[in-house]
Amino acid sequence: MCLAIPAIVTALEDDDMAVVALEGIKKRISVALLDEIEVGDYVLVHVGYALHKVSPEEAERTLQLMAEAGILKEELEEISGGAA
Amino acid sequence: MNMVDKGVSIRAGSVDMTHGGGGRAMAELIADLFQRHLGNPILAQGNDGALLEPQNGRLVMSTDGHVISPLFFPGGDIGSLSVHGTLNDVAMTGARPLYLTAGFILEEGFPLADLERIVMSMARAAKEAGVPIVTGDTKVVEKGKGDGVFITTTGLGVVPDGVHVSVECAKPGQAVLLSGSIGDHGVAILSKRESLEFETEIRSDSAALHGMVAAMVEAVPGIAVLRDPTRGGLAATLNEIARTANVGMMLDEAMIPMKPDVAAACELLGLDPLYVANEGKLVCLCDAGDADVLLEVMRAHPLGGDAARIGTVIDDDVNLIQMKTGFGGTRVVDWLAGEQLPRIC
Amino acid sequence: MKYVDEFRAGDLAEKLARQIASEASADRTYHFMEFCGGHTHAIFRYGVQDLMPENVHFVHGPGCPVCVLPVRRLDDAVELAEKHGAILCSYGDMMRVPGTKQRSLIKAKADGADIRMVYSTLDALKIARDNPDRQVVFFAIGFETTTPPTAVAIKQAEAEGLENFSVFCNHVLTPPAIGHILDSDDFAPGGPAKIDGFLGPSHVSAVIGSKPYEAAAEKYQKPVVIAGFEPLDVMQSVLMLIRQVNEGRAEVENEYTRVVTREGNRKAQALTGEVLELRESFEWRGLGSVPHSALRIRDAYAFFDAEKRFTVSEKQSRETKSCECPAILRGVKKPTDCKLFGTVCTPENPMGSCMVSSEGACAAYWTYGRFRDPARQKADAA
Numbered sequence: 001m002c003l004a005i006p007a008i009v010t011a012l013e014d015d016d017m018a019v020v021a022l023e024g025i026k027k028r029i030s031v032a033l034l035d036e037i038e039v040g041d042y043v044l045v046h047v048g049y050a051l052h053k054v055s056p057e058e059a060e061r062t063l064q065l066m067a068e069a070g071i072l073k074e075e076l077e078e079i080s081g082g083a084a
Numbered sequence: 085m086n087m088v089d090k091g092v093s094i095r096a097g098s099v100d101m102t103h104g105g106g107g108r109a110m111a112e113l114i115a116d117l118f119q120r121h122l123g124n125p126i127l128a129q130g131n132d133g134a135l136l137e138p139q140n141g142r143l144v145m146s147t148d149g150h151v152i153s154p155l156f157f158p159g160g161d162i163g164s165l166s167v168h169g170t171l172n173d174v175a176m177t178g179a180r181p182l183y184l185t186a187g188f189i190l191e192e193g194f195p196l197a198d199l200e201r202i203v204m205s206m207a208r209a210a211k212e213a214g215v216p217i218v219t220g221d222t223k224v225v226e227k228g229k230g231d232g233v234f235i236t237t238t239g240l241g242v243v244p245d246g247v248h249v250s251v252e253c254a255k256p257g258q259a260v261l262l263s264g265s266i267g268d269h270g271v272a273i274l275s276k277r278e279s280l281e282f283e284t285e286i287r288s289d290s291a292a293l294h295g296m297v298a299a300m301v302e303a304v305p306g307i308a309v310l311r312d313p314t315r316g317g318l319a320a321t322l323n324e325i326a327r328t329a330n331v332g333m334m335l336d337e338a339m340i341p342m343k344p345d346v347a348a349a350c351e352l353l354g355l356d357p358l359y360v361a362n363e364g365k366l367v368c369l370c371d372a373g374d375a376d377v378l379l380e381v382m383r384a385h386p387l388g389g390d391a392a393r394i395g396t397v398i399d400d401d402v403n404l405i406q407m408k409t410g411f412g413g414t415r416v417v418d419w420l421a422g423e424q425l426p427r428i429c
Numbered sequence: 430m431k432y433v434d435e436f437r438a439g440d441l442a443e444k445l446a447r448q449i450a451s452e453a454s455a456d457r458t459y460h461f462m463e464f465c466g467g468h469t470h471a472i473f474r475y476g477v478q479d480l481m482p483e484n485v486h487f488v489h490g491p492g493c494p495v496c497v498l499p500v501r502r503l504d505d506a507v508e509l510a511e512k513h514g515a516i517l518c519s520y521g522d523m524m525r526v527p528g529t530k531q532r533s534l535i536k537a538k539a540d541g542a543d544i545r546m547v548y549s550t551l552d553a554l555k556i557a558r559d560n561p562d563r564q565v566v567f568f569a570i571g572f573e574t575t576t577p578p579t580a581v582a583i584k585q586a587e588a589e590g591l592e593n594f595s596v597f598c599n600h601v602l603t604p605p606a607i608g609h610i611l612d613s614d615d616f617a618p619g620g621p622a623k624i625d626g627f628l629g630p631s632h633v634s635a636v637i638g639s640k641p642y643e644a645a646a647e648k649y650q651k652p653v654v655i656a657g658f659e660p661l662d663v664m665q666s667v668l669m670l671i672r673q674v675n676e677g678r679a680e681v682e683n684e685y686t687r688v689v690t691r692e693g694n695r696k697a698q699a700l701t702g703e704v705l706e707l708r709e710s711f712e713w714r715g716l717g718s719v720p721h722s723a724l725r726i727r728d729a730y731a732f733f734d735a736e737k738r739f740t741v742s743e744k745q746s747r748e749t750k751s752c753e754c755p756a757i758l759r760g761v762k763k764p765t766d767c768k769l770f771g772t773v774c775t776p777e778n779p780m781g782s783c784m785v786s787s788e789g790a791c792a793a794y795w796t797y798g799r800f801r802d803p804a805r806q807k808a809d810a811a
Contacts, residue, residue, distance in 0.1 A: 004632045032581045059435075062686060065665065
């Protein structure tokens with residue numbers, strides 16, 4: 001449900017419109033649903049509207065969590081294996 | 085009658101019913117537009133049928149009707165597409181295309197300048213391919229009964245001796261090769277569709293593939309199957325082969341070439357690029373031992389630079405196309421149910 | 430694609446799979462309902478099930494707006510185009526959904542109705558501007574994600590004085606549907622449905638935040654993890670759900686923090702609230718009548734309400750007989766439990782809504798998952 005995709009804001013236009021880029025694809029969308037928006041922000045695009053900003057810090061944190069899930073266990077095994 | 089006296093006024097004029105009426109207006113249109121741009125000795129014979137030289141070898145014939153909106157798109161138009169599409173259908177039997185015919189259905193009111201642009205584009209495509217358009221036909225329908233212009237082309241070709249490329253030759257163990265990136269044509273078209281408009285550098289891959297095919301069958305005369313994955317994309321083509329030959333396939337998603345912009349456009353519109361049309365790509369099934377030689381030949385050709393081995397034919401009574409995903413799972417690549425529509429969810 | 434490709438990485442998936450396998454307790458099963466079709470799609474599209482231990486199961490929920498729209502509303506939309514001569518603008522998703530007697534928007538279009546597929550409400554507004562002599566109706570469907578753009582369009586139409594524009598509003602709400610599912614007899618102790626936790630909506634939650642799920646998690650003692658729609662998000666969220674189940678917790682957790690906050694998008698909420706209001710109740714395909722589960726256009730904007738502008742006739746709208754969509758939408762039956770599945774009902778010729786949308790449980794199962802079907806494996810072995 002609710003297909004939405006993160007894209008970077010490349011230009012702000014009048015009437016709550018903006019241009020976003022996804023790789024080389026550029027599309028005009030509405031940013032009427034967002035309060036503050038700047039060129040360079042990543043926004044989640046749904047049916048031609050920016051729905052929410054994407055937080056780079058939180059994205060990084062989630063990826064870190066995912067990476068740690070597996071790594072921790074491997075490292076633990078390695079450590080315990082090394083100690084034995 | 086001033087049109088007749090001055091010839092077809094292409095710059096300002098538009099198609100009307102007299103252009104299909106069999107009278108002088110039609111003769112003028114044929115002379116000033118079709119013969120002028122498409123001219124070749126066989127077309128110049130001026131008969132209702134084109135007289136052709138005898139050929140050695142098995143003949144191949146294919147016909148294809150072309151309807152497309154928009155008529156002009158990045159990387160081509162209905163004219164070049166109608167030439168490439170039929171040449172490719174002929175070439176997918178391993179044949180060398182020899183002749184083309186073209187039938188036009190024009191809608192009343194269609195600008196003659198646009199028609200000329202289309203015919204010039206056909207002429208260019210035919211010339212580049214080295215295959216003349218030897219006969220044709222024009223009909224005009226009333227305003228509202230057509231979509232500007234429809235073009236049907238037929239191609240005739242000859243298969244080299246010792247070549248037998250046919251879908252029933254697909255066998256388990258064969259390699260599945262793809263000549264380049266998928267989805268370019270479909271995305272280029274979508275980018276210009278009203279209400280979807282987006283900007284992209286992606287251009288249609290519309291191209292005539294018989295040159296590459298000739299090099300391929302020369303290197304490996306035992307090629308089993310060739311297909312161009314047009315409507316319905318790679319997925320439809322592979323499913324057709326699998327069902328006809330009663331086999332299955334296992335694909336490797338990571339090996340399927342795709343431009344980042346095509347992937348992005350598909351994400352944006354909710355489309356699966358495996359189902360998006362191509363007009364200048366081919367799928368080849370061959371013995372696994374011949375795969376590397378063929379890939380080398382394909383990559384050496386300007387239209388096959390990104391050629392890749394994307395999978396293997398397997399034994400499967402249910403004829404499923406399966407795919408190892410880049411994520412590490414497996415999915416089925418099924419037939420497309422109806423036209424793929426952009427979606428929001 | 431930044432913030433997309435990273436969350437589809439196979440190497441991380443492998444690590445997460447190992448972690449899930451090591452934390453999932455071997456002496457029990459885990460049934461997690463993904464409410465959203467977006468998760469269903471991701472699970473099948475990327476083969477996520479292959480990376481799960483055998484005792485972790487996904488139960489596909491009703492979160493596909495196309496699937497839950499009752500036939501009657503679709504029939505009404507067709508009537509707006511056919512009898513009232515309006516230009517009906519619809520998202521592509523709705524085009525092939527069969528209404529009464531298998532009549533879909535695409536079929537009505539083929540018969541001459543002026544039905545246009547749009548990507549955005551912005552396109553519907555443009556069509557209204559370009560056709561001042563025609564009535565233009567936007568067929569609004571979707572959950573909280575898709576609702577704010579409809580509200581913006583109505584306000585825009587008012588600001589421009591676009592008098593020929595109106596909206597046929599069918600927007601529905603997620604939390605009441607989750608509550609309704611959990612309230613049903615199916616989920617009573619000993620009932621047929623088994624759910625240990627929920628993968629919570631991604632983009633609905635971007636708008637409404639994670640807060641609205643807290644009451645349900647508490648009341649029904651079921652863990653909820655708001656999960657992104659990328660396959661790694663799904664896996665990480667499954668891990669979080671397993672941990673909650675193992676520890677006996679029933680909390681709302683948020684995996685999709687890069688987009689979802691507890692409060693959501695307040696501006697979008699305010700715009701929606703200004704233009705739309707709660708309906709007393711609304712009919713859901715599969716769930717029946719659910720109180721306070723949908724939105725209608727407020728009186729202040731009644732001028733743009735297609736339901737008020739046009740009078741649609743009473744009609745006998747009918748589901749296809751023996752279609753199990755209702756039970757499948759509630760997670761009580763699997764697509765393969767339906768005798769129509771794969772025989773009369775296929776994506777080429779869908780009988781029920783679950784087979785139409787690529788997010789519908791039946792279509793997703795057919796397209797991506799049926800080769801896992803035990804019957805198929807048996808056939809293979811034979």
